[in-house]
Amino acid sequence: MSLFRTELRRLSKRRFTRYMTLLGLLVLAAVVVGVFFTNQKIGAEQLARAERQADQQYQDQVRWSEQERSACEQAKKAGTATDGRYPDDCSVITAPPREQIEAEWSLPSTFNFRETFDETLVPFAAILALVGFVVGASFVGAEWSTGGMMNLLLWRPKRLTVLLTKLAALLTGILAVTLPAAVLWFAGFWAVATFRGSTEKMTSGVWQSFVLTGLRGVALVLVLTTIGFALASLGRHTAMALGGVVALMVVGQFGLGILLSMASVKFAEAWLLPTYALAWMTKTVTLQNWDSCNATYYGECKPETMDITWQQSSVLFSIGVVVILGAALWAMRRRDIS
Amino acid sequence: MPAVLEIEGLRKTYKSRRRGTRNALDGFDMRVDAGQVHGFLGPNGSGKTTTLRTLLGLIRPDGGRMTLLGHEVPNALPTVAGQVGAIVESPQFFPHFSARDTLSLLAGAGEVPATRVDEVLELVGLRDRAGERVKTYSLGMKQRLAVASALLKNPKLLILDEPANGLDPGGIREMRTLMRTLAESGMTVVLSSHILGEIQLICDSVTIISLGRRVAFGPVDEVLAQHSSGAVRVRLEAVSDLPAATEALTRAGIRVTGHPDHLMLAGVDKPASVTRLLAEQNLYVSELAPIAVDLESVFLELTATAPVPGQHRQVDESMKVGGTGQPGATAGGWGA
Numbered sequence: 001m002s003l004f005r006t007e008l009r010r011l012s013k014r015r016f017t018r019y020m021t022l023l024g025l026l027v028l029a030a031v032v033v034g035v036f037f038t039n040q041k042i043g044a045e046q047l048a049r050a051e052r053q054a055d056q057q058y059q060d061q062v063r064w065s066e067q068e069r070s071a072c073e074q075a076k077k078a079g080t081a082t083d084g085r086y087p088d089d090c091s092v093i094t095a096p097p098r099e100q101i102e103a104e105w106s107l108p109s110t111f112n113f114r115e116t117f118d119e120t121l122v123p124f125a126a127i128l129a130l131v132g133f134v135v136g137a138s139f140v141g142a143e144w145s146t147g148g149m150m151n152l153l154l155w156r157p158k159r160l161t162v163l164l165t166k167l168a169a170l171l172t173g174i175l176a177v178t179l180p181a182a183v184l185w186f187a188g189f190w191a192v193a194t195f196r197g198s199t200e201k202m203t204s205g206v207w208q209s210f211v212l213t214g215l216r217g218v219a220l221v222l223v224l225t226t227i228g229f230a231l232a233s234l235g236r237h238t239a240m241a242l243g244g245v246v247a248l249m250v251v252g253q254f255g256l257g258i259l260l261s262m263a264s265v266k267f268a269e270a271w272l273l274p275t276y277a278l279a280w281m282t283k284t285v286t287l288q289n290w291d292s293c294n295a296t297y298y299g300e301c302k303p304e305t306m307d308i309t310w311q312q313s314s315v316l317f318s319i320g321v322v323v324i325l326g327a328a329l330w331a332m333r334r335r336d337i338s
Numbered sequence: 339m340p341a342v343l344e345i346e347g348l349r350k351t352y353k354s355r356r357r358g359t360r361n362a363l364d365g366f367d368m369r370v371d372a373g374q375v376h377g378f379l380g381p382n383g384s385g386k387t388t389t390l391r392t393l394l395g396l397i398r399p400d401g402g403r404m405t406l407l408g409h410e411v412p413n414a415l416p417t418v419a420g421q422v423g424a425i426v427e428s429p430q431f432f433p434h435f436s437a438r439d440t441l442s443l444l445a446g447a448g449e450v451p452a453t454r455v456d457e458v459l460e461l462v463g464l465r466d467r468a469g470e471r472v473k474t475y476s477l478g479m480k481q482r483l484a485v486a487s488a489l490l491k492n493p494k495l496l497i498l499d500e501p502a503n504g505l506d507p508g509g510i511r512e513m514r515t516l517m518r519t520l521a522e523s524g525m526t527v528v529l530s531s532h533i534l535g536e537i538q539l540i541c542d543s544v545t546i547i548s549l550g551r552r553v554a555f556g557p558v559d560e561v562l563a564q565h566s567s568g569a570v571r572v573r574l575e576a577v578s579d580l581p582a583a584t585e586a587l588t589r590a591g592i593r594v595t596g597h598p599d600h601l602m603l604a605g606v607d608k609p610a611s612v613t614r615l616l617a618e619q620n621l622y623v624s625e626l627a628p629i630a631v632d633l634e635s636v637f638l639e640l641t642a643t644a645p646v647p648g649q650h651r652q653v654d655e656s657m658k659v660g661g662t663g664q665p666g667a668t669a670g671g672w673g674a
Contacts, residue, residue, distance in 0.1 A: 157416050
């Protein structure tokens with residue numbers, strides 16, 4: 001227990017931990033503030049303005065269609081070549097009916113908590129997962145590269161206990177930041193919806209769904225933190241984790257994406273990790289193959305689809321964590337420390 | 339005296355596809371008795387640090403036995419780690435923490451009372467700079483901090499790898515005094531160092547390692563005696579008597595080298611026999627001085643690392659001994 005408390009102290013004392021956490025929280029705050037200022041509450045005044053704008057658009061359309069129709073008729077009379085600019089029958093150039101120009105299109109952006117909040121949990125999880133990854137990698141990587149790990153092992157020779165206690169302290173620290181941040185995120189967007197949108201139709205089922213998505217986000221943060229920690233421990237340097245991720249993203253993801261696209265592979269996104277992270281957060285990601293055509297009873301042509309589910313993502317992430325953390329533990333146990 | 343540290347037949351082999359096989363430790367033996375200050379000497383790359391790392395569980399040995407404070411290691415390391423303070427090679431600390439933070443975190447991990455931190459900072463002379471970040475420290479200050487971290491546990495056995503590295507002359511003297519004080523308080527100290535004059539001054543016994551094997555060990559004076567050549571310098575009352583003295587001594591089987599004002603004798607067991615022999619020939623000695631060897635010359639001789647003009651010795655070019663029973667051994671070893 002003393003080692004756990006000490007590691008928690010070490011984590012919170014590190015400047016990198018403090019700065020990265022602060023940076024991550026500032027970015028999250030900036031997102032909330034940005035959403036607040038780019039949304040408005042819809043009232044009678046906004047509806048009336050939208051109605052006026054729709055009327056204006058309709059009038060513009062009428063004026064434009066009349067101009068075009070008369071130009072068309074003149075061109076027909078003069079027998080001037082129009083290069084297909086006008087139809088054969090100029091009378092078909094008409095303005096759309098007024099009811100097709102909806103006032104809703106002219107409404108300002110508004111934040112509907114029920115419809116939009118779960119989308120915001122994706123960037124929330126992504127930003128904190130990134131913070132967790134680099135803090136986790138740096139926490140153990142710097143210990144290895146500065147000799148701190150060796151010093152610690154002279155005091156506590158049980159290697160696996162030391163590494164796992166460090167990981168437990170790291171995850172506790174990340175959780176201590178993520179959970180309050182999640183509460184503030186909910187509260188922040190509730191405030192945005194209250195003052196710049198709507199909080200209507202919030203049933204207990206919707207709340208439950210949001211909480212579950214939030215918990216999946218927290219789990220994603222912990223998984224990425226663990227992977228950053230394990231990669232840095234495996235390479236005994238922070239750069240191992242950061243370099244590994246850059247290599248994976250640039251070569252493994254962008255490169256692979258381009259290659260699969262060039263080879264016209266069906267559902268190329270199914271080979272890319274971000275798809276699984278998104279599926280984990282949104283429960284399902286539906287991929288579409290636009291080169292195929294599934295005819296419907298109504299004669300429509302629908303593309304072939306493939307669903308990536310959060311269950312598939314959970315299997316992939318579980319295997320990833322087990323393999324990478326397992327390798328780090330094996331290396332910790334077996335490799336000489338010099 | 340009970341052994342605090344015993345090593346027998348320790349082996350560590352590094353295998354590389356490109357560089358082949360290298361025996362860093364090749365059946366190495368060592369014994370340190372309780373309450374001693376023990377010097378651990380060897381040229382660069384001889385296996386000193388590998389031995390210490392292996393002993394402390396940082397490196398997995400390929401063979402041999404080791405005990406610390408009577409417990410077999412590495413299995414019993416969790417039991418004895420709290421009683422063994424160690425610094426291995428150059429001091430390494432997280433550069434952005436202060437000395438006090440560094441020691442406080444170690445004390446927390448080792449369940450040592452926080453009050454001990456200030457005690458050791460005082461002991462190594464870092465009290466007034468304890469709040470500064472380690473990255474601002476000189477090498478000597480980092481070395482002091484490393485010694486402080488090793489002393490934090492108030493250990494029964496203190497293992498220090500090159501503790502005088504980077505210390506100023508005053509610091510070296512303070513370190514020497516500290517080592518003696520610690521030994522007098524009952525702590526056993528193992529010192530690895532290249533400053534052989536220091537080792538000779540403060541150590542009770544030494545182990546010399548070369549290419550992964552022990553080449554000499556025992557109390558310092560015995561090691562020196564074993565490797566003194568029995569050389570004696572003789573001066574006579576009259577320089578004109580030197581040729582006669584040379585003839586008399588040579589007849590008695592003593593190897594003599596003549597110099598303008600004195601003779602150098604080799605292979606003399608008892609210097610008194612020289613005075614008696616010369617007196618019988620009415621040749622009277624004005625000075626008879628056994629030539630003392632120091633640890634440095636013994637070290638250079640045993641490890642074959644003395645510089646040779648015009649040659650550039652490579653790191654691994656040092657003495658390889660034939661077996662464990664090499665000449666010069668005076669005591670020690672597993673069960674000795």
